[in-house]
Amino acid sequence: MSEDEARERILRAAEGLYYEKGYAAVGMDELRTAAGVSLRRLYALFPAKSDIVAAVLARKHDEWERALSGAVAVAGSPRERLLAVYGYLEDWFCTDGFRGCAFINAFGELGGTNPEVARIVRAHKASFQAYMAELVTGIGAPASLGAQLAILAEGAQSTAAISADPEAAIQARGAAEVLIDAAVSRAA
Missing domain, CATH: 1.10.10.60 (Homeodomain-like)
Structure with missing residues (x-):
């Protein structure tokens, strides 16, 4: 081998x-x-085990970015691309063995004692917020809406993992629609 x-x-x-x-x-x-x-x-x-954890999280980051951007890319309008994030989450939450976000799990277990894991998780979450901010600018809304929408997605991940209910993605999407509509109307 x-x-x-x-x-x-x-x-x-x-x-x-x-x-x-x-x-x-x-x-x-x-x-x-x-x-x-x-x-x-x-x-x-x-x-060291920490080397494996770091490598696994790097793989998970790449996998997350590829899958999410793929789901967003096939959506039509800029608004639909933003909402596609929540469709992606719903599909993920319905997969067998869904146990939540690997990054949230790693931070919860190791973030307090392993600064490298904490750094990796923070970088991953910052990358997601930046991605959401980029999508938000496509609808003419302020980048701060990206952080709000990312927080909805993060909350949906934790809620779905704890409750074992993929409905959290649908609820997050509904809240996202309200925030998007309000931001667009304020910008107009």
Whole structure:
């Protein structure tokens, strides 16, 4: 098995285990077994568990950005593109095994004790707010609306994870429509 293949197997296993069981609950031996690599190989590629967590979060960030921008890109008008964010969330919340946002989960478990995890999570959330601000400018509204809409999306993620109810995305979309309409009417 090549180094790239071993790395991919480790990260895929870590992503699944961390999302299912939590970051703190998964030890290196369990991860090694799930990935099908030796402990020596695991530590050669990732000298510390924090290195694996950081790599998993980097993958999740890229996955999130690709999937979200793909969902937004197929929407029509700038307003529809903004609302497509909530359609994407609803689809995600309906997937089997949905356990919330991997970044919120990581921050909740490790953010207080691991400054690198806290930095990664903050960067991811800032990136999402910047993306929303970019979408908002397309409708002629102030960029501050982007932060408000991002907070609605974040709240929907937490609510859906806790309640196991994808309806949170629909409710967030309804609130987003009110905010968008108010911002557009003020700008006009």
